Amino acid sequence: MRAVLQSALVSLSVSGLSWAEVPTTPTIVAVPPSGKAPLSSAQRRGTEYIDLARHGYVEEEYYLSGIAPAITAAGETLLQAPYTTRILVRKPIDPARFNGTVVIEPFSWFGERGAGWILTRDYLLRRGYAYVGYTLNINKPKRDPKFISEMAAEEADGIRQYGRIVNFDFMRRYDYARYAPLGTYSDPERFKRGSVADPFVPQSQAIAAQLAMALKSNAPQGPLTGLEVHRVYVNSWAVTAQVWMDYLDQGRHQQWRMPDGGPLIDAYMTGRMAYGEVGGDAIRVPRKMPDAVPFVTVYSQSELMHDAIEGIELPPDTDSPKLRYYEVTGMPHLRLADLGTEHSERLAADVGKGRDPRCQTLYDEPVEMLASALLDGMDRWVREGTAMPKAPRVARKGKSVVRDPATGNMLGGVRPPWISVPSSRYMTDQETRCGLIYDTKIPYSRTQLRKLYGTGEIYAKKFEEAKALSVKEGYLLPEDAASLRPIAKPGDF
Structure with missing residues (x-):
């Protein structure tokens, strides 16, 4: 056992650091076929579907196993333990199509x-x-631990709504033979976050480091055999974003390195997560933030409203360290298009708000276009040294936000075309009390639309101008702008 633990991490010298560690390379074995598409498969019709074959891509699933430290939310390593998890790989069939970058993401609990x-x-x-x-x-x-609450009623409600889809039991129910081997260390009594049990897997950070190591090492028998990996980026949204705040805050970026001293991970993008919301520190900048790689956080209206209500100020954007925070107006916390397998959320009628006019219309604008533009900007920051744009924060007044009296929408922040030229008032649940994870919008009446724009033709022209501005600002890619259509239709006028 001593030999195993000693070989799990190898010490070396790294420029600018007194020491660092090379994570052990995990074992990666193909998952035997079971006749079913894996969970989260892009090949199964659903929210994650895309025609991979048409794009020249293939999807493969592997077991990832090894020995990894179990770390508390405070950063203390209590023990080393074995784990087995799974990875789902999507890669170009033709190596010539590969751009050299792998994007990694932990799947959400839900x-x-x-x-x-x-x-x-x-x-x-x-x-x-x-x-x-x-x-x-x-x-x-x-x-x-995902449901341990100080209020029994809240805990019971969470279990009723999500209890069937948030652990390995759900995965085994879906495909027992495939997912029965999975296991990670957990002990809610010894691992706390704030005053409650830590809902995050204690081995999360080390598993991420070992995965990045395996991908970036270009091992001859790895899951990306035939592709030459130069960069690994994180693109992690919703609750798993907290894993990356912990990773950076505890200095794991500097601690865990490649054998040549280079970084395991070259850029971090996280989104739709107010750090510290599930317990622990509500910090917004990692205390051990690295200088050389970007850390980018994207807040929807829900997250920015959370910080406004709590009086949490966001830090200024800086180029050293490479830090960017984007508060995106007109972006909801969750859309119907974001749901996972067997995942459902309450609608207005389910919470007694079926007649409330503020709760009737979910907004489902194509925020994926903005997320793609930001990821592209982060990539250029890494590869070309071109800094990402700096966006103003949403305007605050006390512990709330400032809204434009003419449009009803928030002032400041990143403003996609549907906010620059709006046809609705985009709200948050903190304001409407609709009781939904989905945010809602209040569409303008025909009278309001005509007062703002006169005619549908003028509105459409202004929307095209707003698209061009978003492209210029770096929040919309030209190829996406070409397919973005005005939100209001001619009949609305």
Whole structure:
């Protein structure tokens, strides 16, 4: 055992650091076929589907196993333990199509959703990226730490709504033979986040480092055999974004390195997660933020409203360290298009708000276009040194936001075309009290539309001008702008 633990991490000297560690390379074995598409498969009709064959891509699933430290939310390593999880790989069939970059993402607890994949899949396949999603979860415990609440009613409600889809039991129910071997260390009594049990897998950070190591090492028998990997990016949205705040805050970026001293991960993008919301520190900049790689956070209206209400100020954007925060107006926390397998959310009628006019219309604007543009900007920052744009924060007044009296929408922030030239008032649940994870919008009446724009033709012309501005600002790619249509239709006028 001593020999195993000593070989798990190898010390070396790195320029600018007194020491660093090379993570052990995990074992990667192909998952035997079971006759069913894997969870989160892009080949199965659903929220993650895309025609991989048409884009010249293939999807493969592997077991990833090794020994990894179990780390507390405070950064203390308590022990080393074995783990087995799975990775889902999407890669170009033709090596000439590969652009040298792999995007990695932990799947969400809720139905094994790949939120980052859903938001950027068209862009990734257009530009020749490889993608690796992976599972971070636990066996079904007597009390799942994801639901341990100080209020019994809240805990019971969460279990009723999500209890069937948030651990390995869900995966085994879907395909027992395929997912029965999976297991990671968990002990809610010893691992806390704030005053409650830590819902995050204690081995999360080390599993991520070992995965990046395996991908970037270009091993001859790896999951990307035949592709030459130069860069690994994180693109992690929703609850798993906290894993990356912890990773950076605890200095893992500097601690875990490639054998030549280079970084395991070359850029970090996280989105739709107010760090510290599930317990622990509500910090917005990692205390051990590296200088040389970008850390980019994308807030929807829900997250920015959370910070406004809590009085949490966001840091200024800087080029050293490479830090960007984007508060995106007109972006909801969750869309119907973002749901995972067996994942459902309550609608207005389910929470007694079926007649409330503020709760009737979910907004489902194509925010994937903005997410893709930001990922592209981060890529250029890494490869070309071209800094990403700096965006103003949403305007605050006390512990709330400032809204334009003419349009009803928030002032400041990143403003996609549907906010620059709006046809609705985009709200958050904190304001409407609709009781939904989905945010809602209040469409303008015909009278309001005519007052703002006069005619549908003028509105459409202004929308085209707003698209051109978004492209110029770096928040919309030209190829996406070509397919973006005005939100209001001629009949609305």
